[in-house]
Amino acid sequence: MQLSREQLLRAYRQMKTIREFEDRLHEEIPKGLIPGFTHLYSGQEAIAVGVCENLNDSDAITSTHRGHGHCIAKGCDVKGMMAEIYGRATGLCGGKGGSMHIADLSKGMLGANGIVGGGPPLAMGASIAFRNRGKGEVAVALAGDGSCNSGPVFEAMNMAVMLNLPVIFVFENNGYSEQTAPAYAVGAGKTDMVRRAQGFGMPASKADGTDFFAVYDMTREAVERARNGGGPTALEFECLRFFGHFEGDPQKYRIKGEVEMARESMDCLKNFRKRVTEAKLLEASDLDSIDSEVLKLIDEAVAEAIAAPFPPDTDVTKNVYINY
Amino acid sequence: MAIKTYREAITEALMIEMDRDERVIVMGEDVAGGAGGSAGVRDNQNGIFGTYPQFHARYGENRFIDTPISEAAIVGAAAGAALAGLRPVVEIMFADFIGYCLDQIMNQAAKFRYMFGGTSRTPMVLRTAYGAGLSAAAQHSQAIYPIITHIPGVKVAVPSKPADVKGLMLTAIRDDDPVIFFDHKALFGVQGEVPEGDTPIPFGKGMRYREGKDATVVAIGRMVHFSEAVVDKLAKENGITCDVIDPRTTSPLDEDIILSSVEKTGRLIIVDESTPRCSVAGDISSMVAMKGFDFLDAPIELVTSAHSPVPFAPNLERAYLPSGGRIEAAIRKAVEY
Numbered sequence: 111m112q113l114s115r116e117q118l119l120r121a122y123r124q125m126k127t128i129r130e131f132e133d134r135l136h137e138e139i140p141k142g143l144i145p146g147f148t149h150l151y152s153g154q155e156a157i158a159v160g161v162c163e164n165l166n167d168s169d170a171i172t173s174t175h176r177g178h179g180h181c182i183a184k185g186c187d188v189k190g191m192m193a194e195i196y197g198r199a200t201g202l203c204g205g206k207g208g209s210m211h212i213a214d215l216s217k218g219m220l221g222a223n224g225i226v227g228g229g230p231p232l233a234m235g236a237s238i239a240f241r242n243r244g245k246g247e248v249a250v251a252l253a254g255d256g257s258c259n260s261g262p263v264f265e266a267m268n269m270a271v272m273l274n275l276p277v278i279f280v281f282e283n284n285g286y287s288e289q290t291a292p293a294y295a296v297g298a299g300k301t302d303m304v305r306r307a308q309g310f311g312m313p314a315s316k317a318d319g320t321d322f323f324a325v326y327d328m329t330r331e332a333v334e335r336a337r338n339g340g341g342p343t344a345l346e347f348e349c350l351r352f353f354g355h356f357e358g359d360p361q362k363y364r365i366k367g368e369v370e371m372a373r374e375s376m377d378c379l380k381n382f383r384k385r386v387t388e389a390k391l392l393e394a395s396d397l398d399s400i401d402s403e404v405l406k407l408i409d410e411a412v413a414e415a416i417a418a419p420f421p422p423d424t425d426v427t428k429n430v431y432i433n434y
Numbered sequence: 435m436a437i438k439t440y441r442e443a444i445t446e447a448l449m450i451e452m453d454r455d456e457r458v459i460v461m462g463e464d465v466a467g468g469a470g471g472s473a474g475v476r477d478n479q480n481g482i483f484g485t486y487p488q489f490h491a492r493y494g495e496n497r498f499i500d501t502p503i504s505e506a507a508i509v510g511a512a513a514g515a516a517l518a519g520l521r522p523v524v525e526i527m528f529a530d531f532i533g534y535c536l537d538q539i540m541n542q543a544a545k546f547r548y549m550f551g552g553t554s555r556t557p558m559v560l561r562t563a564y565g566a567g568l569s570a571a572a573q574h575s576q577a578i579y580p581i582i583t584h585i586p587g588v589k590v591a592v593p594s595k596p597a598d599v600k601g602l603m604l605t606a607i608r609d610d611d612p613v614i615f616f617d618h619k620a621l622f623g624v625q626g627e628v629p630e631g632d633t634p635i636p637f638g639k640g641m642r643y644r645e646g647k648d649a650t651v652v653a654i655g656r657m658v659h660f661s662e663a664v665v666d667k668l669a670k671e672n673g674i675t676c677d678v679i680d681p682r683t684t685s686p687l688d689e690d691i692i693l694s695s696v697e698k699t700g701r702l703i704i705v706d707e708s709t710p711r712c713s714v715a716g717d718i719s720s721m722v723a724m725k726g727f728d729f730l731d732a733p734i735e736l737v738t739s740a741h742s743p744v745p746f747a748p749n750l751e752r753a754y755l756p757s758g759g760r761i762e763a764a765i766r767k768a769v770e771y
Contacts, residue, residue, distance in 0.1 A: 170514075170517075170518055172514070201551070202551065202553075203549060203550050203551030203553070204551030204552065205551070206548055206549055206550070206551045206552075207549040207550060207551060211545075211549040211550065213546075213549070213550040213553065213554065214553070215517065215550070215553055215554050220514065220517050220518075221546065221549070221550060221554075223542075224541070225537055225541050225542070228510075228537065228541065228542060230510075231506060231507045231509075231510020231511055231513075231514065231538060232510055232511075232513055232514030232517065232542065233514060234507065234510070234511050234514060235510060235511030235512060235513060235514025235515035235516075235517075235518070235522070236514040236515060236517060236518035237514075237518075238459070238461075238499070238511060238514075238515045238518075238520065238522075239514075239515045239518035239519050239520045240518065241496065242459070242496050242497070242520065243519070249514070249518070261506060262506035262507060262510060262537070262538070265502075265504035265506050265507030266504075266507045266510065266511070268502060268504065268507070269501060269502060269504055269507045269508075269511065272501075272502060273499065428552065429547050429548050429551065429552035430547070430548050430586050430587055431547070431587065431589070431611045432547065432555060432609075432610045432611050433610075433611070434589075434611075434638070434686050
């Protein structure tokens, strides 16, 4: 492990921010002030943060409908995200995108994406720009296990290999695509995501997605390969989604106790805290103070979002085009 | 002005932009034809429709990219590359294949700017060949520009003349919004005067190709050529004169040129190769009914293809398409109303 103290603190802060952001949304959504569908990322924090800790603002990611964690890990403003989820004018997208379409191009966040499998072709395209620019930038497609059955994702992986592009396909296997488990939906069982990617001719490997260090290390290797002209990589990280597909999902497809088990033994934050304190890399008090700072940030984000104005009705046809 | 073909006009515009701006790249299936084949050739046949002569040799592997048959990835890659700073021009060989990549147009490229609150730009062009007339039948002949015109966030060009192809393509590549550019596959060899040099044509500005007083004929794409022939014949044989107006882009649409012509003539005939339901013809017709009702001295006439898939047998395909006879009958009906 080659992470500095500063990196460890940042990684914990980001994972904690994602966790609190999501837990707070879970509490706020039933109050009825958040419009539309919301898909929570809880349980997957180590993947977003472990991947993005290897990236700079000039590197790009594409995301999914479950994109809050990716946005936070890539550096999007948390208050701007919260306001966006509340549909407010002060949101990162002016209230036009909502939970599923948050983007911040200045941070290399090319958008959450409401279409399963929508991101990988976009990331592959961004990597063409990076290859041509020649500055060693990389693009990462963060996609779910559900996307690995989508044709455009296969097309993107093939083209990435064929053109030797600096792109990484990250499959977050969180146990369910909507309600359906990969054990059912992915031919030849859960291990097949990696084998499929290998079938396109790129290195592919798999790690525990609840272990920040495993995600970080595996991604670092892939990012170095991509930056050095070594072409694409696919990674699969296994975890378990703590909430339903969407908020309000009764989750009748899961056995009772599954989430409790995951929260007990597959919690990336608990694992991280145990690991860094036992190895004396950080003190518990360092982490505790981050916890309280994060809680304060989320409190402020919610309060500011609720107090913020909605966009004016006249915005309805604004920004359809740059000019028309 | 030099006489050039529609095909040469496309090539000229692409070369002007690729020479001028290194962010412009071209991607598509067989654009540099023959990649990986046993003969080891590139620039084979100058691309499928002959619009890329020696582009691979001139622009190289990074800017002139032969892709596998992967329409979704090609268009998705263009959208992603555009977000990341390139100005990609991608070719979907036949417009019918847009079915494969409609998500990338409809849900991705068209929506970014709006969904992201105006913080992004997606400067990409999707070139595609459309249209019937070559017995290419139902999956290689459709005029699907109305489907794309329906989508907010993309601009749609459907040029009829070589000069327009050049000018509109220059504008398309420079435009920071996604543009879908429909070339009619039966027009590649058509000749016309093409101005030299850098001569972009703005979107949303139609062109009046004939001047008349009895009726307004609005025609799109190849139908401009069909309509001009009929209008010339009527003028010569019967003294009936018509405006022939080509909107050139269906989104944005030049409503003013249509309305001002109808105000003058009082009669409107719309000739559109696409099928009639929810079509551009229907859209223009409703626009004139709403905004130019008082100008009309006769019901609006629509001359469209049949509401059917495009047939194979040459006689059936002729029966499917708007014909000179049907266009003439529609003009006469309106004028004699």
